[in-house]
Amino acid sequence: MRLRKHPYRVPRVLAVTVIGALLAAGCGGGGDGEDGRVTIRFDYWGSTERAQATNDAIALFEQANPAITVESSFSDFGGYFQKLATQIAGGSAPDVLQMDYSYVREYGDRGVLAQLDSGEAQVQTSGLSRQLLTGGSVGDKLFAIPIAQNTQMFSYDAAQWKQAGATTPADTWTWDDLRAAAQAVTDGTGAKVHGLNDFGGVLDWFEVWLRQQGKQLYTEDGRLGYTAADVTAWWQMSDSWRRTGAVTPAETTTKIDGTQENDPVAQKLSSATFGYDSGFTPKLWEQYGRELTAASFPTGTGKRGQYAKPAMMLSVAQRSQHKQAAAKLVDFLIHDTGAGTALGMSRGLPADEQVRKLVGATLQGPPQAAYEYEQKVIAGLDAAPPPPPKGAGEAKVAFQRVYDDVIFERATIEASAAKFISEAERAIAS
Amino acid sequence: MTQQTLARPAAASEPPTDPGHRRRRHRYGERPGLAYLFLSPWIAGALVLTIGPMLASLYLSFTDYDLFTSPQWVGLANYRRLFDDDPRFLTSVGVTLRYVLISTPLKLIAALGVAILLNRVTRGSAFYRSAFYAPSLLGASAAIAIVWRLIFDNQGIVDKGLSAVGIHTGGWVASPRYALLVIVALAVWQFGAPMVIFLAGLKQIPQELYDASAVDGASPWRTFRSVTLPMLSPVVFFNLVLEMIHAFQSFTGAFVVSGGRGGPSDTTLFYTLYLYDNAFSNFRMGYASAMAWVLLLVIAVVTAALFGTSRRWVYYAGEDAR
Known part of the structure; x- marks a missing residue:
């Protein structure tokens, strides 16, 4: 038997069509139902605890607005912003997104966020203090609304400190007091536990120290408000504490990344840390296996240097198809008392005054401690500086990375400080 | 049945009127439509997922x-900045070269060593083969990298083990001296893929060569050097090229461990x-694209160089010996 000439001949046209169809299938998009129901997406960063609280608040919102469905997802801070950038570039940004103070300008300046003080996505801002709102404004436009505020806080294991004979913080304590106390804890435990997490690599704590000396991290026109000499002085201080063991050793310090599981305090390698009061989450005592006490930062100049920071903000994406629904959700999460109760202190102290009072009365455990701390220091807090320039996030990461060179003794402090300044300038210039 | 089967070769070499070259084209080349139809999923994938993005990134590499x-x-500003004005870029090049130069040979040695051992195992060889191959299947996953991090971390198994014999390292992951070695170890542990290829290569070496060398009284080492290695050199070459390219592109281990x-x-x-980091944390997609193209060029050059040296040490059976 001979084969026919072209038994399975397929026209070229068909082949091209199939390829084309496959290509097109990859580019399709979804749409919404036509019955007036809309689905909006809300992405944020945080822990599972925060997610549970957020889901409760979203459920309340959906009850009150049956025509709107909210899909939400969360991840950790670093992953969140990496994903967000890609999503926005790909045109699939969430409608409502959680925004951080250090990224407001990055996104606001680039036209990615919808204006919230006028237009389709307008959200009312009564009950929010002026100082907080500046944290979400770029120029005279409001791009992000703080849902909560927090402030810098020192926290320590009071029981361990007393046992080691360390003097616990008073209202007017100094950096020298802190050093003596931390050293006492280290010595008292035979260096099994260090007095304090090495704080030298965290730009946020450096900022407080700078402000105590009347300087600021970024000038009004978005340049560095300090020089290599300031960085050198700061690192000389922390480095000398490290050499005597008052703060954690390099191998421990290098792993600090802001998450609770990598906090040396949680691993019982250290007895105190600088942080934000919003870090006092409801289950913290159980997770850390110890109770912590809050105190304000030490100072040496009479200035506290701490400020009311717009901890978490909410924004609406400029390209959202459902700006009104998105604005509704933002409004609800910030102002609604039911939502406020569900969220509690999961994002920090509620920004809305009414909600704050209501929530304050119901708290217990770590959030209550944070609330009391905040009430105590609130009168002495400065207003938040305007959002830092683009590249501030990168500079913050560089600060810790270059500090690694100091603690592993791979470079001198002066050389490292100069290296950091050049990297930071490069980061915020481009 | 039998007749038909027998008839087939005759039919195939049949009409003398049909010139040979036309016939071949007829048989393999004249149904492009069908070929493209079956290829279309791949072509679509290649266009959408590989070639398209590559061209886009080439364009982006000349942009901000x-x-x-x-x-x-x-223009060329991104490329210029890479070499003129970015110390971290040079650091990353140094780290990557060190990683390629350490991990690739170690991995190949491990793969070849285990392959030679497995080649002698007669009972349960399938089991051992799978057992040694398993890490390659698992190892690329983020989960294993996390486990790896825990093993070598402060208070991890390795640290505790070493501490028990009096060596205190404080964990390798957080140590500038050992952190890279942790990632190298993770790579070497995944020697399964080259091992399987080595094993296949070993089985191809004719037994009579070994018999001959045994008759000549060659030591095992001599046999390995004069028979196994030359006969296996094409496979060594193949694995070397592949693993080197992999090493240049390595990401997951470093990302998770650090x-x-x-x-x-x-x-x-x-x-x-x-x-x-440049692309997704610092919003410098153009700069990152330039980096990607530099990496592609470097890999191409190194691969070409390896091919250049191959003439001197790779022996293909069937070639005239020297």
Whole structure:
């Protein structure tokens, strides 16, 4: 038997069509139902605890607005912003997104966020203090609304400190007091536990120290408000504490990344840390296996240097198809008392005054401690500086990375400080 | 049946009127439509997922692109900045070269060693083969990298074990001296793929060569050097090229073990990690695209160089011996 000439001949046209169809299938998009129901997406960063609280608040919102469905997802801070950038570039940004103070300008300046003080996505801002709102404004436009505020806080294991004979913080304590106390804890435990997490690599704590000396991290026109000499002085201080063991050793310090599981305090390698009061989450005592006490930062100049920071903000994406629904959700999460109760202190102290009072009365455990701390220091807090320039996030990461060179003794402090300044300038210039 | 089967070769070599070359074209070349139909999923994938993005990134590498606003043409500025004005880029090149030069040979040696052992195992060889291959299947996953991090971390198994015999390292992951070695170890542990290929190569070596060398009284080492290695050299070459390219592109291990930061002190700042950081953390997609193309060129050059040396040491059976 001979084969026919072209038994399975397929026209070229068909082949091209199939390829084309496959290509097109990859580019399709979804749409919404036509019955007036809309689905909006809300992405944020945080822990599972925060997610549970957020889901409760979203459920309340959906009850009150049956025509709107909210899909939400969360991840950790670093992953969140990496994903967000890609999503926005790909045109699939969430409608409502959680925004951080250090990224407001990055996104606001680039036209990615919808204006919230006028237009389709307008959200009312009564009950929010002026100082907080500046944290979400770029120029005279409001791009992000703080849902909560927090402030810098020192926290320590009071029981361990007393046992080691360390003097616990008073209202007017100094950096020298802190050093003596931390050293006492280290010595008292035979260096099994260090007095304090090495704080030298965290730009946020450096900022407080700078402000105590009347300087600021970024000038009004978005340049560095300090020089290599300031960085050198700061690192000389922390480095000398490290050499005597008052703060954690390099191998421990290098792993600090802001998450609770990598906090040396949680691993019982250290007895105190600088942080934000919003870090006092409801289950913290159980997770850390110890109770912590809050105190304000030490100072040496009479200035506290701490400020009311717009901890978490909410924004609406400029390209959202459902700006009104998105604005509704933002409004609800910030102002609604039911939502406020569900969220509690999961994002920090509620920004809305009414909600704050209501929530304050119901708290217990770590959030209550944070609330009391905040009430105590609130009168002495400065207003938040305007959002830092683009590249501030990168500079913050560089600060810790270059500090690694100091603690592993791979470079001198002066050389490292100069290296950091050049990297930071490069980061915020481009 | 039988007749038909027998008849087939005759039919195939049949009509003398049909010139041979036309016939071949007829048989393999004249149904392009069908070929393309079957190839279409692959072609679509290659166009959409590989070639398209590659061309886009080539274009972006000449622009300033922050992901949100449209790209601005900047010519060669990104490439110039890489070499003139970015110390971290050079750091990442150094780390990556060190990683390639350490991990590739170690992995190949491990693969060849185990393959030779397995080649002698007669009972349960399938089991051992799978057992040694398993890490390659698992190893690329982020989960294993996390486990790896825990094993070598402070208070991890390795640290505790060493502490028990009086060596205190404080964990390798957080040490600038050992962090890279942790990632090298993770790579070497995944020697399964080259091992399987080596094993196949070993089975191809004719037994009579071994018999001959045994008759000549060659020692095992001599046999390995004069019979196994030359006969296996094409496979060695293949594995070398493949593993080297893999090593240049390595990302997951470094990303997970260093927590995405390339630390401590930039000692695990792989090229790909820095590229990723620029693209997705620092909004410099154009710059990152330039890095990607530099990496592609470097890999191409190194691969070409390996091919250049291959003439001197790779022996293909059937060639005239020297």
